[in-house]
Amino acid sequence: MDDVPYLCPSCGTNRTRFNLIEQVVRPVKKNPHTGSIQEWINPDDPLHFPYRGEQLRVQCGVCGLIEGEQRFIKAALLGSQLQKDS
Numbered sequence: 848m849d850d851v852p853y854l855c856p857s858c859g860t861n862r863t864r865f866n867l868i869e870q871v872v873r874p875v876k877k878n879p880h881t882g883s884i885q886e887w888i889n890p891d892d893p894l895h896f897p898y899r900g901e902q903l904r905v906q907c908g909v910c911g912l913i914e915g916e917q918r919f920i921k922a923a924l925l926g927s928q929l930q931k932d933s
């Protein structure tokens with residue numbers, strides 16, 4: 848995890864308290880009838896669509912908002928620009 852500032856885009860004040868939610872991707876093959884996992888698919892399997900979503904989601908530790916990490920990083924960047932302008 849990089850050292851980048853976060854700011855909650857919802858409450859707009861929290862820059863310090865967060866829950867980091869790491870996304871763990873497990874490609875599986877299930878039995879269509881029983882639902883049991885039959886196989887752990889290799890992530891490089893060319894027939895299997897790879898997950899390209901967020902690796903990290905973040906929850907604000909003050910208001911509880913859950914969003915992708917980028918939302919919090921962008922909010923922090925915007926917030927620091929606003930402070931410079933005013």
Ligand SMILES: [Zn+2]
Binds near residue numbers: 861908
């Ligand atoms: Zn918040």
